[in-house]
Amino acid sequence: MSTSVPIGLLSVSDRASAGEYSDAGLPGLKDWLGKALITPWHAIEVLIPDQQVVIEETLIKMIDVQHCPLVLTTGGTGPAPRDVTPEATEAVADRILSGFGEQMRQASLQYTPTAILSRQIAASRGTSLIINLPGKPKAIAENLDAVFAAVPYCLDLLGAVRLETDPQFISSFRPSS
Numbered sequence: 001m002s003t004s005v006p007i008g009l010l011s012v013s014d015r016a017s018a019g020e021y022s023d024a025g026l027p028g029l030k031d032w033l034g035k036a037l038i039t040p041w042h043a044i045e046v047l048i049p050d051q052q053v054v055i056e057e058t059l060i061k062m063i064d065v066q067h068c069p070l071v072l073t074t075g076g077t078g079p080a081p082r083d084v085t086p087e088a089t090e091a092v093a094d095r096i097l098s099g100f101g102e103q104m105r106q107a108s109l110q111y112t113p114t115a116i117l118s119r120q121i122a123a124s125r126g127t128s129l130i131i132n133l134p135g136k137p138k139a140i141a142e143n144l145d146a147v148f149a150a151v152p153y154c155l156d157l158l159g160a161v162r163l164e165t166d167p168q169f170i171s172s173f174r175p176s177s
Contacts, residue, residue: 005041005161007033008062008071010048010055012085013135016075017049025074028137032144033072035169039162044068050076055088063092063128069160070151071128072144075135077120085132086119093123093130097154100131100147107146108139122147127160149173 011017011025026045033041044066048054055076062068076085090096100122108115120132120143129151133140152163152172165172 003040005039005070005163006044006066006068007041008059008066008068009043009045010058010062010071010073011046011135012048012050012055012073012076014049014082017047023047024137025133025135025140028140029072029074029133031137032141036144036148036165037163038166039164041163050082050084052084052088052091055085056092059088059092059125059130063125063130069128069155069158070163071130073130073132074140077118077132077134079117079119083119086121089121089123089130089132093125095124097122097124097129100150103147104133104143107142108134111139111142124158127155127158129154129158129160145170 009026009029011023015021016023030043046058048058062071073085076083101120104120105115105118122131133143148170149172153174155163
């Protein structure tokens with residue numbers, strides 16, 4: 001019997017959480033994951049404002065209480081004073097995985113020179129992986145395309161659930177043993 005894996009999807013936006021406009025981050029994440037994963041999964045979706053304490057509390061709940069092995073955040077990664085998603089992620093993390101942020105910025109530079117302003121990071125907390133992504137669906141897809149091949153193996157190394165991807169969409173890499 002197969003169990004559905006909970007994946008945390010966290011959109012951070014003052015205006016979307018206040019209802020000033022529709023959030024595009026959560027649908028963008030769900031759309032991309034729906035194409036990428038063949039492992040049964042379900043989304044735990046939360047939309048919150050750019051408030052560091054609220055982001056930290058939400059990340060902790062998704063990982064420690066709701067047992068999400070993977071949490072993808074969208075929004076709050078720019079240089080504006082209200083953009084505090086990376087700081088919240090660092091505050092709850094056991095380890096920062098710098099290669100993810102480096103690769104995402106490098107990939108984004110192919111599309112926009114302002115990619116150097118992005119501060120997204122990835123980190124582990126226990127056996128879970130947190131990846132900060134930009135807020136626009138196109139940028140979410142570009143960034144996930146750039147790094148997701150390493151995510152299943154990262155989760156293996158952390159001792160999390162095994163995720164399998166659809167190789168027709170994105171092939172995950174696992175070294176041969």
